[in-house]
Amino acid sequence: MSELRCRKTETLEEDKEGHKLQNEPEGVQTEPADEPVTAKDTEETPDHKDKDGDADPKQEESNGPETAVEKWKRYSTASFLQRLVKVICGCLAAVACGMLYAVYLAMYHDRKYWFSVRQEMEREITFQAGSGLYYYYYKHMLSASSFQRGFYELTIDNKTVSGQTINAVERLSLYPELITSFIYRVTGSQDFVEPIYFYVGAVFGLQAVYVTALFVCSWVMSGSWVAGMLAVAWYVIIRPDTTKVDHAIPLRENWALPYFSCQVAALTGFLSNNISSATEMFCYLTMSAATFTFLLVWEHSHYVLFIQGLCLFLLDFFDLVPPRKMADIHKVYLSSLLLAYLFQFQNPNLLSSPLLSLLIVVLTCFFSQESKFNIKFFHHSLCYNDSFDFITNFLLCQESFQTPSQDLFLRLTQASVLPFYFLVLTVCLLSTLETIYRRLSGQPMKTKVKLEDGRIGEQPEVVYHVFHTLLFGGLVLYLWTPYVCMFTAFGVCSPELWMTVFKWIKLKSLHPVVLALTLSTSVPTIIGFSLWREYCPRVLAELAEMQEFYDPDTVELISWIKNEAPKAAVFAGSPQLLGTVKLCSGSVVTSLPLYSDISLLKKSEDPYQVYAMRSAEEVYKILTSQKTNYVIIEDAICNELSLNRGCRIKDLLDISNGHVVYDKGEIHSLSKHGRFCHEIKMNYSPYTNYFTRVFWNRSYHVYKVNSVISFQY
Numbered sequence: 001m002s003e004l005r006c007r008k009t010e011t012l013e014e015d016k017e018g019h020k021l022q023n024e025p026e027g028v029q030t031e032p033a034d035e036p037v038t039a040k041d042t043e044e045t046p047d048h049k050d051k052d053g054d055a056d057p058k059q060e061e062s063n064g065p066e067t068a069v070e071k072w073k074r075y076s077t078a079s080f081l082q083r084l085v086k087v088i089c090g091c092l093a094a095v096a097c098g099m100l101y102a103v104y105l106a107m108y109h110d111r112k113y114w115f116s117v118r119q120e121m122e123r124e125i126t127f128q129a130g131s132g133l134y135y136y137y138y139k140h141m142l143s144a145s146s147f148q149r150g151f152y153e154l155t156i157d158n159k160t161v162s163g164q165t166i167n168a169v170e171r172l173s174l175y176p177e178l179i180t181s182f183i184y185r186v187t188g189s190q191d192f193v194e195p196i197y198f199y200v201g202a203v204f205g206l207q208a209v210y211v212t213a214l215f216v217c218s219w220v221m222s223g224s225w226v227a228g229m230l231a232v233a234w235y236v237i238i239r240p241d242t243t244k245v246d247h248a249i250p251l252r253e254n255w256a257l258p259y260f261s262c263q264v265a266a267l268t269g270f271l272s273n274n275i276s277s278a279t280e281m282f283c284y285l286t287m288s289a290a291t292f293t294f295l296l297v298w299e300h301s302h303y304v305l306f307i308q309g310l311c312l313f314l315l316d317f318f319d320l321v322p323p324r325k326m327a328d329i330h331k332v333y334l335s336s337l338l339l340a341y342l343f344q345f346q347n348p349n350l351l352s353s354p355l356l357s358l359l360i361v362v363l364t365c366f367f368s369q370e371s372k373f374n375i376k377f378f379h380h381s382l383c384y385n386d387s388f389d390f391i392t393n394f395l396l397c398q399e400s401f402q403t404p405s406q407d408l409f410l411r412l413t414q415a416s417v418l419p420f421y422f423l424v425l426t427v428c429l430l431s432t433l434e435t436i437y438r439r440l441s442g443q444p445m446k447t448k449v450k451l452e453d454g455r456i457g458e459q460p461e462v463v464y465h466v467f468h469t470l471l472f473g474g475l476v477l478y479l480w481t482p483y484v485c486m487f488t489a490f491g492v493c494s495p496e497l498w499m500t501v502f503k504w505i506k507l508k509s510l511h512p513v514v515l516a517l518t519l520s521t522s523v524p525t526i527i528g529f530s531l532w533r534e535y536c537p538r539v540l541a542e543l544a545e546m547q548e549f550y551d552p553d554t555v556e557l558i559s560w561i562k563n564e565a566p567k568a569a570v571f572a573g574s575p576q577l578l579g580t581v582k583l584c585s586g587s588v589v590t591s592l593p594l595y596s597d598i599s600l601l602k603k604s605e606d607p608y609q610v611y612a613m614r615s616a617e618e619v620y621k622i623l624t625s626q627k628t629n630y631v632i633i634e635d636a637i638c639n640e641l642s643l644n645r646g647c648r649i650k651d652l653l654d655i656s657n658g659h660v661v662y663d664k665g666e667i668h669s670l671s672k673h674g675r676f677c678h679e680i681k682m683n684y685s686p687y688t689n690y691f692t693r694v695f696w697n698r699s700y701h702v703y704k705v706n707s708v709i710s711f712q713y
Contacts, residue, residue, distance in 0.1 A: 090225030094215040097232045098208035104236070104543070105204045105245065112246070112547045115200075121584050123196055125554050127250055130579030130593025134250035135199065136586070137174050141181035142195055151178065155345075160582065161600070162570045162590050162627050170345045171597055173299050176202075176255040203249050206258040210243075211235055213261035214482060217268050218490045221461055222520075227493035230524050234485035237415045237535050241408055242481045256298030261482070263290035264308075264468075267329075271321060271461040273447050288332045295340035295350070299596035302337070302353035307475060309333065309358045311467035318436045320445065321460050333359055349596070390608075390656035391601050397647035398595070404477055412484070415535070416527055421484050424491025428466050431457025431500050449496070451513060454503030456496040465490075492527065495520040553699035557632070558584045560695050560702070565630065572607040572623055573632035574649075581632075590626045605656075611637055612653035613671035616680070620690040623705050630694070633701045638677035650675065 110116050113126045124132055137154060144150030154174060158165040168174055180202050184190065189198055214235060215228030235242055245254045266286035269275060275283070294301045312329060315321045333355065341350045350356065412418040435457040439445060449458050456462055469487050473480040491497050498516035507515070561571070562585050571581055575593040582589050591604035606622045610633055623631055640648045646655075650669075654660045659671040673679075680687045681701065689709055695702035 086225075090219055090228070093225050094212050094219070094228055097215055097229060098212035101211045101232065101236060102204045102208035104539070105207055106201070107543050109200070109204075109246070109249075111543060111545065114546070114550075120196070121558060122550075122555060124583050125551055125558070125580060127248065127580070127583065128576075129244075129248040129251065130576035131248040131250040132583035133579035133593060134172065134174070134177060134252075135196075136583040137168060137172070138177040138181055138199055138250075139195065139583075141177060142184065147182055147185060150181070159586075159588060161592060161603070162588050167345055170347055171600070172592075172594060173252055173297055173344075175296050175343075176252075200249055203245065203254055206255060207243070207245055210258040210261045210482075213258065213265045214486045217261075217265040218486045218493075220265065220269050220272065221459075221465070221490040222493040223495075224493045224520070224524075226521075226524050226528075227489045230493065230528055231486045231489035233528065233531055233535075234415060234417050234489065235482055236539065237531065238411055238417065238481060238485070241411065242478070242485070244478075252298040252300075256294055256301055257479075257482075259290045259294040259297070260301070260304060263287055263294060264483075266290060267308075268461045268464070270325065270329075271315075271464055273449075273460065284328060284332070287329075288336065291332055292336040292339050295336055296343055299349070299594075302350060302355045304476070304479065305333065306354040306358060307471050308468070309355055310471060311464055313358065314467050315460060315464055319439055320435065320463055330359060390605050390652050391598075393647075393652050393655065394601075394649075395595060397652070399478075408477075408481075412481075416530065417484060417488055420492055420527070421488040424488055424497065425466070425469065427497055427500055428456060428462055428491065429470075431455060432463050432466050433457070435463070451495055451499055451516070454496070454499040454501075454512075456494065456500045459496070489524070493520050493524045553697045554580065556697055557695070557700045557702070561585045561587060564695075569629040570627050571630050571632060572610075572626065572628040574608070574634060574637060575604045577632060577634060590628055607631070608649060608653060609676070610680075611650045611675065611677050612657055613659050613669065613673050613675050614657070615673045616676070616687045616690050619676050620705065620709075628705050631691070631703050631705060633677050633680070633703070635699055635701075638675070 113123075115123060115126070118126075124135065127135055140154070141147065141150040144153065151169070154168045155170075156165055157168040160166065160168065169178070180199055184195065184198050193201075211232050214231050215225070218227040218231040219225045221227070240246070243254070243257075244251055248254070263286075266283045270280060270283040270287060291305070295305070312321075312326070316323075316326045337350055337353070337356055337359075341347060344350065409418060412421075435445065435455070446453070446455070446458055449455050465483070465487055469480065469483055472483065495513075495516040498519045499512060502512035502516060558581070561581060565571075565585075565587065568588070570588045570590065571578060572590040573581070575591045578589040578591060579593045581587055582592075590607050592600050594600050603626070606626060607628075609619055609622050610631060637649050640650065642648050646652075654669045654671075657671075659669055661670045680691060680703065683693070690706055691703040692706060693701060694704050
């Protein structure tokens, strides 16, 4: 009987359980409990049980996924906040570095030139190397009755170069002056700031943008904004080798290079594989705007972009960048060239630029027929220079194309830049060569490289900067040094670089990832601390020291021109000095300190003949052909003593005029006439027949070109 009751009980429980399963909704499965439910569990979660004491399967199903989602949300929120804080701190550090550098430049400039206590003319004379000519047009725009009228007068300028009507906006790339004068007018800044301070402040503000872009570029590549701070610190320390803003504020490169730095930073981000589509679009737009502005404000910008184009061509040739991105970069170049061509009044130099040739035929046609002089110039700059042409040799003797001195490398070494630069460049270059070998072997390139992989050469932005630093270092030195600071700072702060080294040496004693992260933090910290101890007192001392810059001879010369010379007089002299004469007096001149216009360059060769071994009659004919009334002779050029003898103005003239003889590898000047600048000071015939001295001081001699020749013996 007991067994029968037990069987009936089991049958009833099975029927009840079966009836319960039939009433469950579809898709819900119940799992048998592995452990019995205790009274404690029942008391803690009474709502989770049905009347039979079993767990509610719907509630069990919802508990698991909700917990996972909550964990994921908490992790995502924490990760997002961490990234956000990192980005905010980095942006604040970048802006702070830029602003502090601009303030430093303003204070240093005022201390060096006593700028705030000078008279207007003395301030303008501080714009050296002929750069004052650009500021003259800024003053002209402000003195015009309206912005439109001033702009029109610059497009038909017949008061600058003797015997010529030029479009000054096109010839001299005056868009910086146009934009600055327009902002000065519309903002009403004339009520609270002087024009010269507004102009200088605009340039210093762009220098802040320059160092901020270097900061961002190093930060993007390394992932640490400490790299940006280190790049800015190195840039400031070797400032004399990275910028010309100290002594020639209005130069075109001081306006243009900040935009190029922004373009490089945007290109770096655009080439990266680890960015979102929104960030990629932002980089693309920034790169487009910066490229167009760079082309607009500097006449030599398309040559710089040509070198950059070669770097990108190498990336594309070895298939290190997706074709889609290369197509977008080509669009940026072509659209920027087209817009710059239109804004620069159909400038033919842009149509014959090597950048356009590279884009169209990929180095098949390097230059067009309109650029024969450029072909000759690059031939003699890259190969053995056997040219006798004055203009070609004159350009090759400019500082940008000279072999760097040992002092430069010594300064870079003392600042600890050069040793770490060679380390970073060696590692990145070898890793890049490995990547190129794998691509040529048919191996695919990883789109997402992990830290553990130790392959820094598979990051397209790193490969680009390897080519960038190699090509710019071999061709344009003063464009190389800023990016040496940025590239070196990126390398020492990059865990990927140290991990690449550890992969090569197969480090096993320590965990390579941990050691790479440690070195990427400790090494820049040690470098930064050493730089702070050694160079911070020097920088502060520069701001505390009151330097004396005063050029009384030039002030006396300009004062004489303004007070004694006729307003319509035409002056001849060196282009650099004539830029200052034009700025301070407004007089018509025979040549301009402009190195991008071949016709103006050739006109500057004629006034230089006063330093050659030419007769008085020959020089007189040359000067009168340019309608010259006064010629200014500088003792600094006439009596120049330089170790680099082949690059003195008088040496270049002697070579061009054929007044040299070669003896045992040495060059000697030889002519039947003495050097004009020396002979004319002797005040004897026939020099006094053609010229009359009207002004002189320790540095300058001004001679009037006689309109009527008097033969006195």
